[in-house]
Amino acid sequence: ETGVTQSPTHLIKTRGQQVTLRCSSQSGHNTVSWYQQALGQGPQFIFQYYREEENGRGNFPPRFSGLQFPNYSSELNVNALELDDSALYLCASSFGTSGGYGETQYFGPGTRLLVL
């Protein structure tokens, strides 16, 4: 069984640029959630994708957007990067029958983004 993978592991961008982070879900999972973890904090929910549709979103601005592909892998896109976007971005996958309600989420190793 293949676990959740994320790429790249580290990334350095400058303010105003755009970034794309990638996530491959665990085999058999159809739901992907993205989280932002600032240094010294717990992760915060960005959004969730179920069967290629966004079906839930946290308190993040529209410049945070995503995609889910037919193979259930996912991308997180962040436009107009700000210094405060520097964080660890975590992807988690789960198996949902109706859109992510209560299923255990399994996490990838994360992408560390630094915005200068």
Added chain:
Amino acid sequence: AQTVTQSQPEMSVQEAETVTLSCTYDTSESNYYLFWYKQPPSRQMILVIRQEAYKQQNATENRFSVNFQKAAKSFSLKISDSQLGDTAMYFCASLSSGGGADGLTFGKGTHLIIQP
């Protein structure tokens, strides 16, 4: 909205001792799930234990067990016979099972250090 509070920023115990990490939560949901995740320095969030709120029986996983007090909205984690590999950040999290995918709500974490 759900909130999760972990009041112990850091704890340190000797190897083989038993340690209890505290967590309180607040939710308006009638049904929900509670989790403990471990995040070692490698950054990957690892599931430790899961509790379904409608189940009265406390969940256990080998050396890890929880004390779930639903009326008090308390969900503490007990680690027995602690090992050096248990050194990590531990996050308590809640997940609604109602309509709408809100994602996991995390506490700020407890840094657990196991001393040799």
